[in-house]
Amino acid sequence: MAEHIHAQDNPFCASKPSLRTIRLVIAYDGSDFSGWQKQKNGRSVQEELEKALLIMHKHEVRVIGSARTDAGVHAMGQVAGFHTDIASIPADHFVPALNRLLPRDIRVLSSEEVKPDFHARFDASLRRYRYFMSCGMAPDPFVLRYTHFSPHYPSLSILNSMAFVVLGEHDFSTFASAQDKSESKCRFISESVFFLERALLVYQIAGNAFLWRQVRSLVGTFLELEKKAKNPCEAEVMMREVLESKDRSKAGPTAPACGLFLWNIEYGERVHGHPAKAV
Template structure:
């Protein structure tokens, strides 16, 4: 059975997350049902990251086995046809080796979080950004973020129901920039790591927002990290504004994509 890699974009708002669930719609379910229209059987795809309810993706990756030897372009076009009207799109498709796996072959995940700072509610950007109605001190947030870089026990910054075997992760990048977005001033967080814990990104951003608001001094981030206790974490921010932007592999299956 030939195996394919899918590069996927989706709006997470209508879904209970990436992973298939018994009673709630998921992105995985939407794609598997579209696959069943092409080959009438049960399909199970593997995603590189299990995004939560309301979290978006511009670069999710999944692997799928097909019975027919599909041309990758025609497979992506057919899937996009059958995915309508779900807000899910296959951006690219590539045939890969039989032992290639979207999750286990990955060496990096990349996330972006968009935080809009303005008094007025978000309208056109609703669900796409986290809007706060006060200004934030970006330099203070950058100072607090420095304590989180590198290899640490991130127990403080993971959900209680996280199923990861170890809370120890290495955060390679945590960049914070201020930009002028279409809806107003945005603070954008870029995070990169081999893998993330459940709710780790949202816990980090919610904590750093408290630093930017002046409610926490930057060094309190270090104290929270060293506490290794969930209660020491700041608020967990909403999923609005969180995007899985890319997944890294030793050999990128989409390297020829323009």
């Protein structure tokens, strides 16, 4: 009599569990991190997330982020994606599941299932950053942790006359780190503005992508030129000359990392920059 072999007992019939793609929105205090990306020597946000996912999955899970923040830079809306073979956890339940395993300086704010070919970095159409400054009297130590302090109160009108200059597509070689390996230094900036929020001075900038340390270099240059310019018109001319020089030595000092936040990431049709890459 022939032996009956059920599919579930036959190793040749076994199928791999289907993978779901999960998108996370993450906030973190970057003060004690060497950056987003995994590094040989230093604590990273990506590594902490992958360690938590390893505990859940019992195997390694790769996490891809939308932007690679530097050491000391914070995030309110970093986006990351990963593939999971755990079918029993609803997509939105990855929030409490991961937060139980993550250190207190990283929080998952939301989780959802997305299309299988979603790529957190290549599919992003816009990245928005905010840089926070406390000016005048010395702030308390909690504010100091997340802002750049300046005893000088800069002129908002002069700052915005310079912020206007960087709108549109430009070659930002002046504001790129010497270690930036990007083939092209051209970037499209759709938002660039200074405003007051409570007692803080805030610079908001958004674009399709950014060069390494571009935002902090821009902020440092704005603050340095503001002290030299007599009025908004003069400041605009000075800023345009610095931008068009494509000379890193013409830029001001790079502003400290503590004031910079990756604010949020947008996804949708890419109006500027290269089309989304196929993965």
